[in-house]
Amino acid sequence: MARTIGRFGILLRTTAVRMSALYLGLFAICAVVLVFYVTDLTSSLLTYQTKQVVQDELKVLGNFYRRGGVSMLIGHIDRRSREPGANLYTIAASNGQILAGNVESLQSGILEREGWTERPFSYRRFYQPEGTPGHAALAEVIFLPNGMRVLVGRDLGEPTKFRSMVQRSLVMALGIMVIGALVIWFVIGRRALQRIDRVSQASQKIMAGDLGQRLPVSGSGDEFDRLSESLNAMLGRIERLNEGLRQVSDNIAHDLKTPLTRLRNRAEAALAGNEDGPAYRAAMEEVIDESDQLIRTFNALLMISRVEAGSAVAEMNKVDLTQIAHDAEELYEPVADEAGVCLSSRIQDGIEVSGNRELIGQALTNLIDNAIKYTAGCDNEARVEVALENGGDGIILSVSDNGPGIPENRRDDVKKRFVRLDESRTKPGTGLGLSLVDAIMALHGGRLDLVCNGDGNSGLRARMVFDRRG
């Protein structure tokens, strides 16, 4: 019982119910005003009609009186009185005694005053059955020069009936309306409440940690569905981000544990051994190198997440891609040389894009770095080429090599953080290089394409594709 009352209380507080209550109130006020207005209008109209009829009648009677005096007047009234549905006619002597007409008795005092009766008065007709209540009428009284009084009136039975009928039907309509509104109010409010309840149940499950849960969509396409749909889309995005985050933190934990363990072991070994000064020093230096590598990994991670955070991070300017490409080639030429890799370039002049020089430079050097690292030491003559062209596909800055390449099914994987093809992780690197390039290209509204270089599966061509509008 208490629950029912509680629910009813909640129902009363829903927006739908509040709105409908407001409308109902406004509507009821309007309806009442309307009822009064209509009935008032009807009665004044009927009164006006009554007066019109009475005056016309009096005009006719006046004609008879002028033509034939009192006797003709009485004759005419007598005749008119007998007609069915006749008006009220009375001719009375100056002392009030009724001489002719169809009225048996009148409310007293009516014949005393000339002109329109102020209010409806009661009267009895001839032959009216005993015991029935008197009728009400409006009439005009005229005094003839000889002191006789003529009264012509009209029964108010019809207009009164009409008026009360209008009033009754309006009141009834209003009543039906109120009941209808209450029912609709209850149904809509309850329905809204049920929908909301289902949504909040779902969201409670989500809050409890079930991110796969979605808000119910009824399929009717109403406002609740639209709200649910966009919230569901949001939840989907949150779930994906959360999943990505979880994966990344798993990877981070995993990938940082190894070097940290190594670091610890080295320090421990140095401490345990009976090493002399220089060996001790060498061990310490190794420890520092190892921690530098860790810091580098952290920096790379931070960099990626900042770049991924969006365009607010970096200032975009017009940058000279040609210059960046030349600089990168020049920066890596000695490295390639030392690794026995032939680094060449095919760089088109005067190509500019809107972007961040630092980031593009870093992305390009990452690609060159990778290419040299993975191409060096292969059987064939290692070659890496840096190319910049403004072609049909847009502005493309690419690094191609004739190294082992990346199997087609792993090309998307390697863009993820910490994913390295080299499972044994013998080659130096953080496994973050391509992730950063990918993030940087996304920030520039472009993309990173990894395609085969030449025939077969061998060789890799990493293409940084810039949108030409950019």
Add this chain to the structure above:
Amino acid sequence: MVCFSSEYSPNMPVMKILVIEDDLEAASYLVKAFNESGIVTDHASDGDLGFYLATENNYDVMVIDRMLPKRDGLSIVTELREKSIDTPVLILSALGQVDDRVTGLRAGGDDYLPKPYSFSELLARVEVLGRRKGMRDNDTVYRVGDLELDRLAHEVHRAGQRITLQPREFRLLEYLMKHAGQVVTRTMLLENVWDYHFDPQTNVIDVHISRLRSKIEKGFDKALLRTVRGAGYILKADG
């Protein structure tokens, strides 16, 4: 005792710096490490105290954290510059975004180091900033031992013998000679010679240095360009 900079010598004037850093653990480590490197260090743990010390004392370098209690690091730098105090400032930042460097330098900072950094990196940068006042910016010829670099003629000679360098090698040597006797780190070289502020994955700088080294040292008996492990390089005539 840990000796981060092997290049400290007692006859150099003692450098006095101010560190404004709210992380007390980091700060006490910095103060200790700087002192051990022969740098007298004052510490302020919040922005107000830091600003007060900066205006009351005469420091050679100030190391200012960007995010500080009471007032932020950048506003300190800006106000110091408005008061015409042009002590070199190195801004430390946990943010390290690409443009943070730009905002930091625009506010009046002279150098910028994102966290996490290694102390050797910070020390090298502080020393370079601190010795900047007596810098040989206007010298047209740098000399280290028998090595000579003519900045106008773009020529390098060692013991009277002409050495041919690529343009970038020339800039690299120029920077090293300008800071002769000081440790310069790999990132400082990348910043000043290549104008890039990221951390290269491999030993790009090392390879450039070893090329340069072979050019300026091959055939000569004395080594000039030495590697400081865990820190960077130093160009020095004797030792």
